Amino acid sequence: MPESKPDAQPVPESKPDARPVPKPEARPDPRPASQPRPWPQPASTRRGGAKRGVIASVVLCAVVGGVCTATLREPDESPAARATEARATAAVKAAGAPTTVRLRDLAAVITDREAHLRAHPDDVRAWAVLGSAYVERGERADEATYFPMAEKALRTSLKAKPKGNVEAFHGLAALAEARHDFRAARKWGEAAVAASPKRWTTYPLLIDAYRGLGDHSSAQRALRKLTGLRSGAEVFAQTGLVYRDSGRPEDAAAALSDAVALAATPAEEAAVLLRGGELAWERGEAATSLRYYEAALRAAPGEHAALAGRGRALAALGRTSEALRAYRTALTKRPLPQYALELGELYESLGLDNAARTQYNAIRVQVRKAAAGGINHNLVLGRLEADHGAPASALRLLRAEWERHPSAQVADALGWALHRSGRNDEAISFASKATAEHDGGGMRVALHTYHRGVIERALRQNYAARSHLAKSLRINPHFSPLLAPAAKKALQAMGEPSAGGPQDVYG
Template identity: 65%
Template structure:
């Protein structure tokens, strides 16, 4: 953690020094003119930081016009492609991803060797499509082409995390942190990746402190909002809905176009019992960024309120968005598998998630596959995946209430009542509000299991460092 604090201080020092250096020698101390939307977006896209939606639209229009007149400009093709990726992510409009692919490959065709901008853009595109194997390949190409450029590293860290390769994610973060501080133009983006890697290890205090530092170092409102959303998501995982809500509200104040914060608001408001406000927040998020997982969360909230017709409508939205994304190369098998396991065809969920596990053996997929197997009546196989998802030695360091709940329910079915009681209790201790549908199930099942009988207390598997 000390290295992170040193990095934050070094980056702040660089910004202050930069402010001194721009003073004009003739004594005119007026600040330079503020950059326009295109310049702001170019800076953000070039550093891998989020840009505001209006700035992205301005950059895309500018580069499209420029490339019609100058089709051989390799760098502009890479900037355009990367801007398409971010616009597609920010708006959940997968139609931008084929455009991004075409622009980035045009850049790569013009300069196939050492084209770090195109490699990085293609890695970001593959991550956005949840194709983490392809993202790893492009990310490794970017780092090999420019090992001293920090912007080559974040997409590769994201790819390793998506693949469940947490060891290489930590190694790559360490390499990034060892770069000279002067090469890190955006300390916020470096700290964001550090915070996410710490989260994966279960170092929740370190993760929260690092993400707070990232928000403080953010150089633009959109970047600050992105950092605050990640803080809100971490607080939600920790079972702190009020703190989570404050982070999401701060994100929206920084950038009203940060639609992920609207969905986060919905999650937190529901946990706080403010159901009407939660429904409005989710509806707003889906209107602007209609991701399948938001539709699933809203559908389950409706179901918990007894509004089954409204829930089914959201599940239809989920299926439609998955189909639309699939046509543009977006892999939503994880969300679709979880949906099918709980609300559709468990056998289909197992088939989908087995294939996803073969592609991306992450902790999240292990949990989802274990749950789908349980719902399909295959509990002896399910427990292996559920154990892996909660095993701190094998990657399950992040304490996620849903994973503990799934494991406890599988153990209950297998007759392992002591283990089931332990893991269901753990789920509610991690977050007593982790799901509007499943918290009542966890509480009811614990009551049915009753108090533990006499005998030695069971040990806790996979004990490891927790902060």
């Protein structure tokens, strides 16, 4: 799920589970916490205590998708260990699947499953649990090197049990989503749902995959199945996102408000508040979005997505120095290409061209680094190259991206790259797709509307161009520090429409 993810700092703990995790009995690992552990090799291993086993069991239930329903029992576990896992499973069923797991607990379950697999390398379910834990750790710690390890573990489980292996299917769907491969996420999410239709935790992954592919009708159907199985903060948050994509911002805001009220932990509350901030921003409500982002930071201090959102809102409100600091801090927490692009364009709008170029160059480095772990940031790179680099390179990247993920976001970026390459007759087709209000979609995005207006102006469709440029500013008058002023300037240059109505407006 398009969703904000916590950074490598510990996630705020829920009050009922404030007990510290017992330290392992063996010597501490001298490697940094962010460095992946070596792949498990057959060797003699130690056993953790019962208390640590409970923590690992509860966390593994969360990382593989909530309530544990596996039929495969770990082959060589003692009766006491099996009883421990049964108690942990019962606790998860009673409390509901947690939406967030503390990093130190996640490290505990990774250590536990690695040790178990050295002694029992034929344990199908343990491989799936380990792979899912690697996915979560890679996302949370921003370490793409965990993703190849996750894929190897999950495919080891799948090879041993290719049919009905719902834990492996779920883990592969989560891995594909983390890599922004929504087509693969759809494939594995649908396989997980087919294997276990009442397992509610797979549906959010599947909904996000459909959204990433621009398949809003399927997302709505999956949401209806989810709401029939489960209620709570995560379900209301998913409902808000689907409503947003469907062009129902008021309903989306109401659903997100309910999600905040139902949040069980500070981290869960922060995740929902982030969605509320994004929705308010898209509606042009900069001050409201700032309040959401600051509330998210109070719930989860240091949350990188809230810091970047705060920078966006502060820039719109004219508090530029604070905005720059917020963006820099966000990039320190997690150097995502999207944050660097926004900061670079803010620098450029202030006439700080050298600082802007530094950010643009950093994006190319970030994208290459992420690609080594299989993460796809080509949409952001294509936007960068179209506006600040080589439009021909952007065109190649975005055509390939359109084949993989034909969403409104990709249609907009491809249309814009075509325009920047001087191919406006092709560009208008994609710009129209990006702003279409059918097939279950209808989200109003100021940037997409602006791009369409500029392309129409280049085609001398002045009446339509004027309409879309003005609409972009009505949706969000501060949608970009560079392009919102350009929209105002273009409208002034075009002047008012001639008297007598829109006849002959296409020249």
